[in-house]
Amino acid sequence: MVVKFPQHFTLKPRLALWTDGTIWENWSRHESFLRSMPKWKPHQIASVAEESLRIISKTTPIHRPEFQCRGLVVGYVQSGKTANFTAVAARAADVGYRLIIVLSGIHDSLRNQTQRRLDQELAGVGVDWITLTDEATDFQEPAVADGFALTGTVLIVAKKITPILKRLNQWLGRLEGRLADVPVLLIDDEADQASINTRGNRRDPSIDNETAPDDDTAPSLTNALIRDILRKAPRATYIAYTATPFANILIDPDAKDGQVGEDLFPKDFVVQLPRPDGYTGTEELFGISAQGRDVLRPVDPADVKALKSKQRRRSEAIVARGPLDLPQSLADALLTFALVGAIRLLRGQTGKPHTMLVHVSQLQQDQMRIGAAIKEQIRSWFHHEEAEPGVLRQMFLSTLAGLGTVELPASEENILKEAVNNLARLDVVVLNSTTGDELEYDLRPGRQLVAVGGNRLSRGLTLEGLTVAYFLRTTTLADALLQMARWYGFRAGYDDLIRIWTTEGIAQWFVELALVEESLRDSITALNKAGRRPDQMAIRMRAHSKLLLTSKNKSKMQADDARSWSGENPQTILFPLYDRDLLERNLDLASELLRRHPPTQEAYGGAIAHDVPVEDIALFLRRYEGHPNSIAFQSPEIADWILERAEAGELVNWTVFVANPERERQVLLGGRPFGLVRRSLQANESIGILIDPRHEGVDLHGGPDNYRATAGFSAMSMREDRPAQQGLLLLYPLDPEPLRSPTQAVLGVALSLPWTSDGGERFVVNRGLRNV
Structure with missing residues (x-):
């Protein structure tokens, strides 16, 4: 039953621990509601059940007398994050959280939308919920502060703006001394917006007696108010939700303020939500899955x-x-x-x-x-x-x-x-x-x-x-551009009708963003597979060639990492399509390599040459000529890095795979014909993503079939299982016709690289964690 705040209440701690004995009453009622909705399919409900349990299990057990837990949940733009945090809130009530605050964006439209949904799916069907906000009314401090008269969970859905946050802080300040009995969960939706500290931190005068707190170095106001809400609660969990977490990952992990306490770095956990069934995102519109789709229209x-x-x-x-x-x-x-x-x-x-x-x-x-x-x-x-x-x-x-x-x-x-x-x-x-x-x-x-x-x-x-x-909206920031792309989401029954009019430059940005997103998600997966917390192992992010990942005042902790391709799959996505002489020289290079090391095996839609010396691989890469504007694939630098790793006993054994589809259109390489691979232009001189993910497993034990995943093949798992001594060079002779190129073929090049002893460093890290 949903009730309003009573005139008086008594705080009664509820001793439910998330153990095998937990009674998931609120979650069960929420789950039953989802099952009653035709749009929810059984496997989708099962996924929400699994992910919400995974997230609540990563939080600090509430029986501890004091804790400050910080976590981050990374979803996809317009992909069901609200469904996830609604389920997490239901489970949080079941394990004993007494106060749940949802900060839902900075606009009334989004807050009202979230309130309506939580009222319907959570408080409206759950057990003993007390709501202090409704669809028409944001948070107002109750006349009687000391007041959870029932034993239920209080729910607040508030805008993330300073007047509302000040009201929350003032109310919690009046409850101080009683909050030891009230575990607090704060869910921060769109957590990379407004929540990030863009200023400084005041010194703690109790530690540094010579320096008084300096308001000029205080945190930015919204950030300070959120931190102060959490500081007032002896037992508090903060979970940030966003699809663009670059700024959250780059928060200073050691930042503390003399008045409002520690910052919002997700020190305890980062969870990557799975790609939902039927979701259309960057990968589907601009990545390898976009091949064959007729989506883009130039302006x-x-x-x-x-x-x-x-x-x-x-x-x-x-x-x-x-x-x-x-x-x-x-x-x-x-x-x-x-x-x-x-x-x-x-x-x-x-x-x-x-x-x-x-x-x-x-x-x-x-x-x-x-x-x-x-x-x-x-x-x-x-x-x-x-x-x-x-x-x-x-x-x-x-x-x-x-x-x-x-x-x-x-x-x-x-x-x-x-x-x-x-x-x-x-x-x-x-x-x-x-x-x-x-x-x-x-x-x-x-x-x-x-x-x-x-x-x-x-x-x-x-x-x-x-x-x-x-x-046509331009920006210098990758996270802002992804958030502006409102065409992401679920398009059942009309996915084939999506059309996007934009400039070639903007389209190219999105093509590369598909790789940036993939790299980020791979790094989060690697963190969790390693069993490490975010404060123990840096999450590494691929830098975009044209855009900042986030604004400079949100990325003060960003550091360029030593260039390494450990665990990477660098590939050519940008080609000098109209430079015929250059393209022909690249084909000659491939022919020379294949004459010296002719393929001896036909499998997985291609030809495979084994036991190729590392020196020949490095020579090929050093001489291969890519697009002059290419940032993602710098073959001479990769060649140098490969030889450095070979000196350390890594990447000394190589396999070459040449894609060879059964097609009438062919090209001669190394004295034998190969079928031409079709890729379409996604933007000016760019094809999107080059490789077929299964090809990264052609030289591994059991082949690609050992790495099947729900959405195809797990290339990340292939790279994780790849021995540190074993590298794979993939060659794709591309059909020039759909690329409008005046040559017999365009040579695409990619590599599948194992994790090596230089730490798997990527391109951008939080400098506070680069040595952990």
Whole structure:
């Protein structure tokens, strides 16, 4: 039963320990609720059960008289983090936590959304919950502070802004002395936003008597208030949730403030949530899984210029512009949105939200101008239809041809007719503080919505049924870019209809972000497999070639690590596709290597040469010529590192694998034909991810089949099992036709490298942990 705060209460500790004897009453009720919901499948509920138990089991047992536990849970953008922390909260109540505070973003829309869900799925079905907030009301300090009259768990869902956090601190301050009986769980959603300390820490005057606390070196206010909430509770657990944890991993692990205590570094645990079934993320849209998908559409630089206001210098005012004629690329995206909405309706997906994202600029005047231009363009199209009946049908016929290979649910004529009708249904909303527009999915679930916005679309807010995105927002930060990509999520029944209009440069950023994300998740997996805490072993992150992982004031602890490729799979994703002479020289290099060491085995879709000397591998890499702008694959540096490891007795035995699919299109390498591998362009001169994950196991005992995982093959496990003496060079002769390259083949190169004794160092680490 959900009850409001009573006038008086008595704090009664509940002695439930998370042992085999724990009665999971709240979790069982929550689980039953999930089973009653048609959208939840049994295996998804089983995953939530397993992961929530794994997380609560990593926290400090609450029977200890004092503790400060810090943890981090890493999910995927728009991937069900709320479902996980709801289940964790249910289990936390069962093991004895008396106060659960959820900090849910910095906007009312996200807090209200989270409150509604927790009321429905947790407090509404659980045992003895006391809620101090509701969907319409953020936290207000109760008139009577001393008050858990029941023996249940108090739930607060609050915005992460300083006025609310000050109220929480003031209330807990009035409870001081009683909080020893109240284990506190603080769940911080979007924990890399606002929570990170971007300033300093005051000295502790009890330790350094000569130095008084200095407010000029105090932590940033939001960070200090969160730390102070935790400091006031003798038994407190803090769990940060985010899909972009770069800033959280780079918190100073030893930071303490003289007044508010230790910082929020996740010293006790980091948990990587599994990729959910049916999830569409960076890997699916820009990585190896994107091969064969027809997702990206280029936006001409002239269109970008037309849509954005110009500001020459920071000191200059932004020049207002007049009415906008909709650029062709945005008009094409709008027609595609109306068309794919018609296809969804004809597939039977009625009464469900359908959304188009238009994210061009953070400036409200740009957003208003673009929103007005979209509305005017729709009106203009229908005026044209009145003057010349059938013109819209012809426009949609061209749009349908440009949609590519999509399974159509009806005849072409019926689809075109429904597309015209659907164009008339489109609602255009501009989401910013000036307009006050809202998504209103609950009130109007079948809405065909064009959402134009900026910062409100940058984090947390879910765009339901998103298919078409027109995205030109640039940034210098990898975490911000990933959060802006609202096209991630679950797209059951219309995954094939996703289309993204963006510039080639932005698309290339996302291609590389697929590798950055993979590297981060691999490093978290390695940490947990090693049985180490985050304060005992540095989580290592691959640096992006163009973007900072997070802002400089959140990454003061970032340090470039000694360059090592231990446990890595460096691969070419960027090619000089139009330099024919260079590409031909690379093919000659491969031919020379294969003549000296001809393959002796055919397996796994390729040819394998065993026992190749390390010197020949290093020579090949040193002479291989990649794209001049490539950062991720620097073959001469890799060659030098391989020879250094060989001197230490590692990487002395090599296998060469040449992909050889059964295709009519072939190329001669080393005097024999090899089938050409098809990869498509994801951005200018980039193919996304090169390798087939199973190929990393072609030379291991039992082959790739020993490393099958739910989503395919576990390349990380292959590298972990690879002997330190054994390296693998993978060659991919790529078909030049889809790459629009004027050569007989484009040679892609990759390596699968074992963990070596130089520590498996990656590219970026927390400098406070680089020697642990």
